[in-house]
Amino acid sequence: MIDHDAAPTPLVTRRLYTDESVLEREFATIFTDSWLLVGFESEIPEPGDYVTRRMGRDPVIMSRSESGDVHVLHNSCTHRGTQVCKAAFGNTANFRCGYHGWAFANDGRLRGMPGRRTNYDPDLDVSKLGLKQARVGSVHGLVFATFSDRVGELDEFLGDYRWYLDRIFGFFPGGMEVHGGAHRVVIRGNWKIHAENFSGDGYHLRIAHRTMFDLGVMGEQAGATKGFCVSTPQGHALRAQYVDDPALVDTVFGYPEEILEPARRKDLPGAMEFRAASSVIHGVLFPNAPLITTAPVQFGEDATGQTAFTQVRVVTPIDVHSHEVTYWSLVPKDAPEEWRRKSYLYSVRQHGAASYFEADDLENFRRIDAGLGGSGGADVPLNYDLGIGVPLGGEAPFTGPGTVVSQDFSEANQRNFYRRYLEVLDEVVAP
Ligand code: FES
């Protein structure tokens, strides 16, 4: 064992992916005592704008009230529990329940009840009957929420990962915004397989996605790359890879010079070194928000025409065998419109729900689900030893916080994901 990975490998049993009681426990702990990504402020720019989402099992409305504040409201009437908003998105001053007609303002307050004057006590305190409000926090326009009082402040939850969020979503002075709305699909497979894949699985790229390398889509990334994995005690993680060619550093990002220049002047410490060493970054905001950002200029001539893109997802379990994925593409606000459209196109084409990378990944997630089986092989644990006992690949090419493991292929992040997962689950799951 080498000391860069001295923590014991968590025992990942198949039951974590097949047992309904584990999923119940996840809803009660992982999805309750975490700040969950709900969406982006740029999805609801105007007062009255809203989108509906799910936090674990809870249906929620993310809305912007008349005062401009962002609210995350339990989408459940305080009369009988009916969902008060059925649409995926829209603009409204009131959410009117379809059962008995109680009307809630877009900040959650109960504003009207049919027959209020004649059929209810005039002293009834309606201020207590508003929709339940989640705690809300926002970082670079990413909106997080939690209904739990047990979890600390958002800053504490993000910990050292904030440094990386600043350099991905806060890199451009004008910020980033959603382009093309949210896309939603339901896919086969346990949600954790998806989350851990994004946390650090560089190992599958040349096998599962081999066709993309053969077609030249990955350009020079098909040759030798270097990479590193970063993880934090809160379970957040990212892996980055880059072509080890100093000549490419000045051409980083593939963003138009007119928006790259202000970013250079912003002088965020370490940002250039980090992004220059990251032609592809994929990661996960624990527990369930994968992200990916690419800078394909480093992909070389074969990949000419490709455009940098940034994508964020949320994966939410439906049952142990399936989960819903919400995809967002983000573009710098200040980029030219044509460039923004192209970036969106590549985000959707490469990593959208029906993209060529996604086809490979979703098929593997489905096959994992098919391969887990029932009781026959339930006692065979899954293996997470990749990188243990292997020397590091030299110094990391930047200085950033968290545990940085300078290995291109490593399961350090997945081990950390499950360490944190089991810590929050607070239960030993036997095979
Ligand atoms: S359930 Fe909503 S008004 Fe009765």
Ligand SMILES: [Fe+2]
């Ligand atoms: Fe993949």
